[in-house]
Amino acid sequence: MKGKKLLLIMFSACLILTVGALFTAGCAPKAPVTKEPIKIGALFDYTGPVADLGPKFEAGLELALEEANYEVAGRPIKLIIEDSATDVTVALEKFKTLVQRDKIQICIGPLMGDAHLAIAPYAAENKVVITSLFNGMYECIKYNCYVIYPTTCDAQTYPFGIYCYKELGYKTMITLGANYAGKIAYANGVAKGFTDAGGTVLQQLWPPVGCPDYSPYIGAIKQADVVLYAFEGPGPVSRFVYQYNQAGLKMPMVTITQDGDYTPEAMAELGDIALGIPGQSSYTAQLDTPENKKFIQGILPKINKIFPSGAEVKTYTCGKIILAALKATDGDESYDKLWPAVLNVNIKSADGPVSFSPDGVAITNMYVTTAVKKDGQYWLSPPLYTTPVLREYVDKVRGWVPPE
Numbered sequence: 001m002k003g004k005k006l007l008l009i010m011f012s013a014c015l016i017l018t019v020g021a022l023f024t025a026g027c028a029p030k031a032p033v034t035k036e037p038i039k040i041g042a043l044f045d046y047t048g049p050v051a052d053l054g055p056k057f058e059a060g061l062e063l064a065l066e067e068a069n070y071e072v073a074g075r076p077i078k079l080i081i082e083d084s085a086t087d088v089t090v091a092l093e094k095f096k097t098l099v100q101r102d103k104i105q106i107c108i109g110p111l112m113g114d115a116h117l118a119i120a121p122y123a124a125e126n127k128v129v130i131t132s133l134f135n136g137m138y139e140c141i142k143y144n145c146y147v148i149y150p151t152t153c154d155a156q157t158y159p160f161g162i163y164c165y166k167e168l169g170y171k172t173m174i175t176l177g178a179n180y181a182g183k184i185a186y187a188n189g190v191a192k193g194f195t196d197a198g199g200t201v202l203q204q205l206w207p208p209v210g211c212p213d214y215s216p217y218i219g220a221i222k223q224a225d226v227v228l229y230a231f232e233g234p235g236p237v238s239r240f241v242y243q244y245n246q247a248g249l250k251m252p253m254v255t256i257t258q259d260g261d262y263t264p265e266a267m268a269e270l271g272d273i274a275l276g277i278p279g280q281s282s283y284t285a286q287l288d289t290p291e292n293k294k295f296i297q298g299i300l301p302k303i304n305k306i307f308p309s310g311a312e313v314k315t316y317t318c319g320k321i322i323l324a325a326l327k328a329t330d331g332d333e334s335y336d337k338l339w340p341a342v343l344n345v346n347i348k349s350a351d352g353p354v355s356f357s358p359d360g361v362a363i364t365n366m367y368v369t370t371a372v373k374k375d376g377q378y379w380l381s382p383p384l385y386t387t388p389v390l391r392e393y394v395d396k397v398r399g400w401v402p403p404e
Contacts, residue, residue, distance in 0.1 A: 161193025
């Protein structure tokens, strides 16, 4: 009898423990589901003629992702950066690596227009959404995967050509541009705007990328009211401006992408030589907006400079564009979801308002700026002139035939 009671007690205890365990398991909080990270690739220049831009591009994009805590719609973000080396072949191979090895569906960069043209067909084939940095190439629009930001190279500078004629009063112009697709387009955008306004472009010269000495090209410049220069980065721009000044030429100069080329380092190197040259910019650190003030506060500790250049703000805004689109898709980075979401982006960033045309061309502002000196330091000025870059400018610059 005692054995039966003992068995009954043991059975009851086991039953209670089993039920208790099942109840506890049912009530215990479930472990959080780990979501796969969204992989964002980036192609920046850490070597080559514009190697100084790579760290600046990186700092701007990192700030945008840090502000989002490297997360969107509950999914973590993994950033994978490769060095495009200011080289078309390298950029294409690194892009293929990001797609094949890392399985990215989003890429920020690269910079060079030639690289855009090389990468775009492969990006379209693999349904990767890719952003330009300082503007994109017109030819990439047809692939329906390229975020053309701030706009096409030539459309961005078209209104500056009009400004040179109507506001500055110049009637004849010479252009000098680095001999690659991006800067050719920039120079031709100014030239087309200038001629459409009533001016005449007398001559166009194309020094090679990485040109060590601009003296032969400076010596070949004809007489005109103004000389436009458009080179591949702060180093080449500083070298040209210095050599032009040393040659004793007195013709006024204007430039493009001044916010990217007139870095604190470049202006400190040039000194007073840089002062007073009007330039086309898509950003200046002295924009008086809440978005820019927030950006300035976040970026200065990262770069240890007195002000950021256009390089930092462009990748910052590219990051903001992609984050806004991913938020709209609830974290779905697939092409079929992300690309339409990008086209619907309408935000205010540090460089101003950003929206998109139905074919992926950003609608942003063009600013006219110049170098100024204050308290012994060289700065890029507040906007001297502001105008929106309209989508119609993209088509206006098509078919421009430069002078012989």
